[in-house]
Each structure stands twice: as structure tokens, then as C-alpha cells.
Amino acid sequence: MANARTPLIAGNWKMNQDHQEAIHLVQKLAWALKDAKHDFSQVEVTVLAPFTDLRSVQTLVDADKLELTYGAQDVSQHVSGAYTGEISPVFLSKLGVSYVAVGHSERRQYHAEDDALVNAKSKAALAHGIIPIICVGEPLEVRKAGDQVSHTLAQVDGALEGLSAEDAAKVVIAYEPVWAIGTGEVATPQDAQEVAGAIRARLAELYSADVADAVRVLYGGSVKSSSIAELMKEQDVDGALVGGASLDAEEFAKIAQFKAAAAS
Numbered sequence: 001m002a003n004a005r006t007p008l009i010a011g012n013w014k015m016n017q018d019h020q021e022a023i024h025l026v027q028k029l030a031w032a033l034k035d036a037k038h039d040f041s042q043v044e045v046t047v048l049a050p051f052t053d054l055r056s057v058q059t060l061v062d063a064d065k066l067e068l069t070y071g072a073q074d075v076s077q078h079v080s081g082a083y084t085g086e087i088s089p090v091f092l093s094k095l096g097v098s099y100v101a102v103g104h105s106e107r108r109q110y111h112a113e114d115d116a117l118v119n120a121k122s123k124a125a126l127a128h129g130i131i132p133i134i135c136v137g138e139p140l141e142v143r144k145a146g147d148q149v150s151h152t153l154a155q156v157d158g159a160l161e162g163l164s165a166e167d168a169a170k171v172v173i174a175y176e177p178v179w180a181i182g183t184g185e186v187a188t189p190q191d192a193q194e195v196a197g198a199i200r201a202r203l204a205e206l207y208s209a210d211v212a213d214a215v216r217v218l219y220g221g222s223v224k225s226s227s228i229a230e231l232m233k234e235q236d237v238d239g240a241l242v243g244g245a246s247l248d249a250e251e252f253a254k255i256a257q258f259k260a261a262a263a264s
């Protein structure tokens with residue numbers, strides 16, 4: 001993998017872990033990574049926690065000077081106002097979050113989020129110094145029809161509409177085929193590379209080779225420590241967005257340690 005992109009392993013806890021459980025999970029993860037002598041300059045590690053956990057996670061990370069980062073799972077496209085139940089990017093920024101997932105397929109499916117909203121949320125995050133992890137990917141029927149690339153690229157186009165090259169270079173794009181999420185059915189490395197490579201080529205078309213080179217493209221969908229090393233061998237896969245396996249500190253630490261697994 002001859003590029004300058006630092007791999008990112010992101011754990012999306014989804015609606016799991018109250019704030020006390022969150023503290024324990026982050027502590028266990030930090031210990032496991034310390035035991036493994038994890039080098040954060042080689043592989044970045046982040047956890048996307050429920051909103052109610054973020055203050056506790058921030059306090060722990062600051063107090064113990066942990067090198068792992070944290071993020072949220074959603075953000076409002078608005079800064080403030082009469083939007084009951086929404087969370088402003090300003091609030092997240094004050095809590096020191098580095099990342100926010102935007103347009104996860106569960107938000108698209110259960111909350112009818114469309115590309116325009118994903119675009120607005122991505123811009124709101126970037127405007128407040130938070131990196132959006134923009135989630136894209138096709139459902140099973142689209143994959144069966146062989147239209148996974150065009151479907152996913154249309155989501156990428158929609159998410160990036162109107163973003164400057166400077167902002168586009170900062171985003172993370174997570175390719176998550178919906179049929180692989182929480183099903184135990186991980187995409188093959190070749191499946192992941194096909195779409196990740198197409199996403200990078202689209203970034204070059206929309207912006208420039210430099211932007212395409214800068215953006216990290218993650219794969220998500222049933223990633224485990226047994227599958228990560230092969231996925232990471234693909235030239236356009238720069239990390240993983242991990243759901244279920246991120247709730248197990250030892251297993252998630254092993255995923256972050258994919259280089260050690262590949263070397264042994």
C-alpha cells in the first residue's frame with residue numbers, strides 16, 4: 001500500500017453501551033491496545049459512541065491521555081434552534097469529537113435520510129472542525145442486479161455536492177454494502193476493492209488526483225479480526241467501520257492490530 005493515508009479503524013457502537021458501560025469499554029480497549037503496543041501513528045483508532053456517552057468518554061480520554069479518538073453517530077445539519085431532539089455540531093465540537101458518522105444505512109433506512117440531508121450534515125460537521133465519515137453502499141437487490149458501483153457513486157456525488165476541494169480532502173468515506181451489515185456475511189476483499197477503487201476514481205474526476213489520494217475509504221460490514229488483514233491488502237481500502245465487533249474490546253483491538261496479524 002504505497003500511499004500516505006493513515007489507516008483508520010472506527011468502531012460504531014450503534015445504540016449500545018450506556019455511559020458507564022462506555023467508560024469500561026474504552027478502558028478495556030485502551031488496555032488491550034497498550035498491551036499490544038499499538039502505534040497510533042500507524043493506525044488510527046476511533047469509537048463512535050451514543051451522544052449520552054460522549055462527555056464520559058471525553059473525560060476518560062483527557063484524564064488518561066489516551067491516543068484513541070472518539071466521535072458521534074449522527075449530527076444535525078442545523079447549528080441551533082427549534083429542532084427538538086437534534087444535536088448541534090457545535091455541541092459535538094465542544095465535547096472534542098473528531099468524527100461523526102453521516103448517512104449510515106440505518107439512518108437512511110429508519111429515518112429516511114437522503115443524499116441531500118447527508119450532504120447538509122457533512123457540511124455542518126466540516127464547518128465545525130469535525131470529520132464526517134460518510135456512509136454509502138448498496139442494498140442486496142442492487143448488488144444482485146450488478147449495479148453496486150453506480151448506486152454507490154450516486155450517493156458519493158450527492159454527499160459531496162458543493163463541497164470545496166479543501167473540505168472534500170478531509171472526509172472519510174465508508175463503503176458499507178447493506179447486505180453485509182450485521183449479517184456475518186463480509187464482502188470479499190475484491191468486492192470491497194471494486195467499489196472503494198471506483199469511489200477514489202470518482203473523487204479524482206470530481207476534484208483532483210490529490211484529493212482522491214488524501215481521502216480515506218473504509219470498508220464496513222461484518223468485519224472481524226479474521227477478515228481485516230485480507231481487506232487491508234486492497235490498495236483502496238484504508239480501514240474499517242466496525243459495528244458488532246467493536247463492542248468486544250479485545251476483538252476490536254485485534255482488528256486495529258491488523259498489521260501484526262498480517263505479519264505473523
Ligand SMILES: O=C[C@H](O)COP(=O)(O)O
Nearest residue numbers: 012181182221222243244
Ligand atoms: O457501522 C458499522 C456497520 O454498520 C457494520 O456493522 P457490523 O460490523 O455489525 O456488520
